[in-house]
Amino acid sequence: MMKVKMKLEYFIHILQQLLQDPSGSGKTTLLNFLSGRLFSENLAISGELFLNKRNLTSIEEYSNQIAYVMQDDILLSTFTPRESFQFVLQLKKSKLSEQQRNLQIQNLIEELGLQKCADTLIGGGLIKGISGGEKKRTSIGIELLTEPKIIFLDEPTTGLDSSTSLQVINILKKLAYKGMNVIATVHQPSTDLFYNFDNLLLLVQGNIIYQGRTEDSIDFFTKIGFECPESYNPCDFFMKIMNEQGFLMEKMIEDDDQQLALDEDQIKCQFQERLNLLKQNYEKQDKSEYYNQQNIEESAQILSIYKESSFWVQFILISKRFFINILRAKMSLKLQFFQLILFSFLFIIAYYNIRNINPDTQPLIYFINIRGASYFMVNAFAFQSVSQSIFTFNSQKSLYIREKATNLYRVSAFFWGKCLSEFSFQIIFPILFVFINYFIVGFEANLVKFLITNLTMILLAWHGSSYGFLVSILIPKYEVAIALISLIVVPLSLLSGIFESEQSFPIYWRVISYFSLFKYGYQAMCIVNIFYFFIFIFFFFQQIEFSK
Structure with a gap:
């Protein structure tokens, strides 16, 4: 258990503060605590926190006037800096006119020196984008949109070269001269960076050993x-x-x-x-x-709390952002189309001969092939939708955590916006798959059955996505979730009823089978494509018995 014990009664009002300490001495923990983002059951926190010589009983008392830029730049790679600013401003200041928002964003872009990259995708992973320094300035800009009085930055120069680091620090210094309190942790800055800070605080193992003017240290x-x-x-x-x-x-x-x-x-x-x-x-x-009593009073003026935008405004903006993100993630779309073509190719090769089998003369062979084709479709789409949703959920989880910590939107608005965007695109690929393969393989040319098969595949894809979300929540680490997904999905596949009748399952396996998405997808396909065929087989065998 880690214990953080500090008295920081004159910590908040300084012009520009540098925290420096060896790795593991508690600087990030300190900033997380001061910004109200320290959520851990393994930390025992004691001490006092003062603002204007007033003892604060809760960080939430001044949470509306602080901003926090984390060490990692957690941004949406498919958005530009300008679009990122617009999204935040539309949620935080929904009552402003579009012209007022655009003016504020343009002023911020010029202040941060982002004119050249304002309309370039931020990038990340497979998407080429802006530089590390530009990402850091974008992260700072997002927090500045709320016009905070205090801004915390956790190692803002990490991973940047000396020239880019100096640009970031100069921006922070300009903010400090405008009356904002800038508090940053820096791990071994250069000499030029060091003397850009007015004040220095040195920490060792959670203990302050120096606090004062940088030039006096x-x-x-x-x-x-x-x-x-x-x-x-x-x-x-x-x-x-x-x-x-x-x-x-x-x-x-x-x-x-x-x-x-x-x-x-x-x-x-x-x-x-x-x-x-x-x-x-x-x-x-x-x-x-x-x-400096005057400075403390000016610094501690409480910001006017912006009225929270309505659920519908948040829902529409979040849904729109997710739709744009999906459309701009071209590599992901290409991979899904490639997967669709590959599945279709394998499916056609395996079951093309169904069309050549006469159900009147070879009913059992026809039945077995239709049954196998139905299970292939169910199995392929279930696995694909589960794995795809795990990937998309985890790729955006860090962004959600950062934005939720700033009370940018409601959890419900994010959830339903995510579901709308994901489920809307989940309609496209099942329809394409069924459209390509249904008639080529030789399913019955019946419009009603064709439409119901499409609906079954869509519902199966939605069901698989929901399972992916559930697994991602229960297993937070992406690598672990991907490694364990087979252990979760394969047993559910075995309990679908195709390999063994449900009646022969032990009672405990039978209960688990009710949670199998394969079971419902497979049974739906059988009802649509085989149910009436069972009636035909029944009368076929009755006719044989009668002739005997």
């Missing part, structure tokens, strides 16, 4: 015996003295022979002594100079 550590060499990156120096591995390197440089005599416990003990010294010096530090 070198002198502070020099006074307590840690002198930074000239032409040395201050951040690298701080990481060295705050990190146990850095402490070990110091010992190795001081005396190789002495290092050989030190064991792991001694190293940890000596490093803990250094950490205690740093903590004691921080407690002695004069912190009163960092208070």
Whole structure:
């Protein structure tokens, strides 16, 4: 169990704050807590949080005036930066006119320097898109649309080159000069980045060892015996003295022979002594100079809470976004069409001879072939729809979690919008498959049966998608869900009734068979294409018995 205990009464009002610490020291956990996004049962949180010298009992008291840019840029790859901004603004400020929204978006694009890529797909995976720095600025822009007073950023320069990192930091500095409180965690920034921050907070194992002006940090550590060499990156120096591995390197440089005599416990003990010294010096530090009552009051003005858009507005916008996403994911559509053609090719090869069998003279052979063809159609579409829905659900899950954390829309609006878009496209492929194969293979040329077969395949595809959603919810990790899907789907296929009569199942297997999508799809196909044929077979054998 991790314990986070900090008193941050003067943390919120600073102009631009840099948090630096070794990996695993708690900076991301701290930002998650301050932004109200720390959801874990394994964390015991104690301490006090103050705003305007007022003790906050809940993060939700000021959640409407904060924004949080996470380390990973979680964006919809098939949207452009402009479209991403429009989507958020339409949900957050639905009462604004289209002209007002477009003006605000254009101003934001110019402020972030996104003019050249504003109408280029963001990209990701198989879709070519904008650069990493442009994605980061887009992520920042999405959060700025709510006009927050405080913005948290978790390692905004990670994965960016020095030039792009400096561009991002300059944007943050401009925001700070406009009165916004910018608080960012950075892991070993360059010297140029380091001095762009007004204030510095250093964390080691969840403990603050320095908080103050960035330009004063070198002198502070020099006074307590840690002198930074000239032409040395201050951040690298701080990481060295705050990190146990850095402490070990110091010992190795001081005396190789002495290092050989030190064991792991001694190293940890000596490093803990250094950490205690740093903590004691921080407690002695004069912190009163960092208070500015006027700035705190200005920073703490509560934002007007935008009226939440209606369910129908959210539903329409989310549905529209999902439709656009599906149409622009061309590689995914091509793969599904290829899968459709491949299944059709195999199906026609296997069952083409059905058309050459006369049901009047060879009723049993005809029955067996129709039965097998029906099961092939059911099996192929069930597996395809389950696996496809697992993929689409997991590819958009991170985006949903990020947007839901900002209260962008209702869960119900997202769910029904997702269902509408997914199920609408699930109609196309079953109809194409049946249209291509129904008459070629040799099913009865009956319009009613043809239409009911189409409906059966559509319902089966919807059923499979629902199973995919359920599996994705129960098994959050995509890799695990894909690995285990066969263990879930194959038993349901075996319980469909084609391999063994339901009456011979043990009672517990019979209960499970009611959850099998294969069972209902297969039985529906049999009723449509074989039910009347059973009547024919019955009279056929009755006629044989009578003739005897």
